[in-house]
Amino acid sequence: MKEQKVNEEQLEINTEESVEEADVKADTMEDETKPEQPSVETDQEEASTDEVSEDVNALTNELEQVKREKDDLYDRLLRLQADYENYRRRTKKERENDLKYKSQSVIMELLPVLDNFERALQIEVSDEKAKSFVDGIQMVHRQLKDALAKEGLEEIPTVGEQFDPHLHQAVMQVQDEEKESNEIVEELQKGYKLKDRIIRPAMVKVNQ
Secondary structure: OHHHHHHHHHHHHHHHHHHHHHHHHHHHHHHHHOOOOOOHHHHHHHHHHHHHHHHHHHHHHHHHHHHHHHHHHHHHHHHHHHHHHHHHHHHHHHHHHHHHOOOHHHHHHHHHHHHHHHHHHOOOOOOHHHHHHHHHHHHHHHHHHHHHHHOOEEEOOOOOOEOOOOOEEEEEEEOOOOOOOOEEEEEEEOOEEEOOEEEEOEEEEEEO
């Protein structure tokens, strides 16, 4: 009886081991035959990377476009600023010239009056009454010249000076060995300049 009981226990142990081995094999076969599922997380990461790359490219292109527009606007601003500076300098110079030569038109109208005064004063008189009249004319002539000189009117030097085509107008030529070549020997009509502007050249006679 004792031997039979031992055999039954041994049989029971072997049976349990067989069952466990069968379960392990079944699980192993199930794992081997089970199809491999794709990684969802990997696909999502790749898709996310592509989207980020596209966004970066789009932002880069947009930034380059903004830079080009900025450079274009900056160039236009520089040109406008340069144009404005040129306009400001030009208008300032024009205003200064207007102030500097504001009396030119009036002086030009008075130059023939000066010429007539000088012609009248060249006449010689012997009568006392006529001399008094000439003195009065001289005083008026002097006052007129002083007033015009305050506005910047100056006579252009002539006799004894070298001929200058910017200042003089030669209407006659003479030959005088005692005079230098191109020397002005006679003034036929006075010339004037207003400050640094020639408003009427002097008419002169020049030695050859």
